[in-house]
Amino acid sequence: MNRFGSPRLRIVWASVSVFLFLLFLIGFSTSDGPDGFAIHVFGATIPQYVLASISDLADPIQLLRSFLRAFIVWTVPFTFLATAYFPLVEAIESNKLRGFFVGNLLGAANGFLYSQLLIIPVWAICAKIMGSLIPAPLALADLHALILGVQLLIWSIIFNRLIRSNRGISMVLTLGLSAVGTKLSYLIDFGEMLGMSSSQLRIVEFLFHFLPSHHVAEATIAVNTIFIGIGGTLALAALLVILPIGKSKKTKTQ
Numbered sequence: 603m604n605r606f607g608s609p610r611l612r613i614v615w616a617s618v619s620v621f622l623f624l625l626f627l628i629g630f631s632t633s634d635g636p637d638g639f640a641i642h643v644f645g646a647t648i649p650q651y652v653l654a655s656i657s658d659l660a661d662p663i664q665l666l667r668s669f670l671r672a673f674i675v676w677t678v679p680f681t682f683l684a685t686a687y688f689p690l691v692e693a694i695e696s697n698k699l700r701g702f703f704v705g706n707l708l709g710a711a712n713g714f715l716y717s718q719l720l721i722i723p724v725w726a727i728c729a730k731i732m733g734s735l736i737p738a739p740l741a742l743a744d745l746h747a748l749i750l751g752v753q754l755l756i757w758s759i760i761f762n763r764l765i766r767s768n769r770g771i772s773m774v775l776t777l778g779l780s781a782v783g784t785k786l787s788y789l790i791d792f793g794e795m796l797g798m799s800s801s802q803l804r805i806v807e808f809l810f811h812f813l814p815s816h817h818v819a820e821a822t823i824a825v826n827t828i829f830i831g832i833g834g835t836l837a838l839a840a841l842l843v844i845l846p847i848g849k850s851k852k853t854k855t856q
Contacts, residue, residue, distance in 0.1 A: 612715065619719040626726035641731060663732060670724055671743040675816055678744065679780075681720055682713035682751025683773065687758050691769055694759065694843055702843045706755070706836075713751050718744075746818050749827065753814040754780060756835045763842035776814070783813030 629644040641648045641662075686709030693705030721744070729735045754776050761772035786806055789796070793803045810817075811826040812834060 615716060616719050619722045622723040623726045626723045627730060630727055630730040632731055666727075666731065667737065667739060670727065671740055671818065674721055674724065674740060674743045675747050675750070675818055677720060678717040678747035679751040679754050679814075679816075680777075681717040682710075682748070683754040683758060683776070685716045686710070686713045686755055687773060688769065690755065690759065691762055699840065699843055702759070702840060709755055710752055713755065714748065717748070717751060743818050749832065750780070750814055750816065753831050753835065756832070756839050757814060759839045760835065760842060763839070780814040780816060783810065783815035784817050786810040786813065787815065787817040 631642045633640050633642065639662075689712075690702075690705040690709045693701035693708075695701070697704070724740070725735055728737055728740065757779060758772050758776040761775045762769060765771055765775075786809055789798070789806045790803065790810060793806060798806070808830065811830040814831070
């Protein structure tokens, strides 16, 4: 367990997150006075004309919700990957298949811990401004972000087994692959308009579930994303752990 971070790191991480949660809980507030709806941030009031100008384009609360959702979807998976990737690689190199499965479980647990502690202050903002501690759209975004974090972690191992010379390259390729997966959602929505056949759309849909994607569904997480995106990639990564692909040859010194 310590391979994925010392207990002292977890205590410090948790302490900072809880401190920010309490700070935001105290510092953010709203009021509905004669001048209309107002948001107060650490004693300062956002000018009414700012909120009024925003209201001309969109609901300020909806705009804030969209911003927080984007923050969760981008921050949680990256934290998940950054805190678990290198320890998982070391676990695989030490114990191969056992290290892969045990390391994935421990890595997922630690990724969950670090990422959820990181976004605790977000829930304080939601409680004080939106009137709900964990709004349903943000809870769905968090669930999607956690699934995406698992996908990124598994894909990073796939690239690591194929490219053994540099661990950092695997992380870069994984993040690049997630950008590709995100763009596939546009092909699913507008593929027919672009002249794509039904078979081509099915292939794109399969790749969309198979590859990591930052695209967040509005209703629920697709079951295929879990079975194909996690189960399929997990099997592929386990196969690459067993096979000696990319194993560097050791030269004998005279």
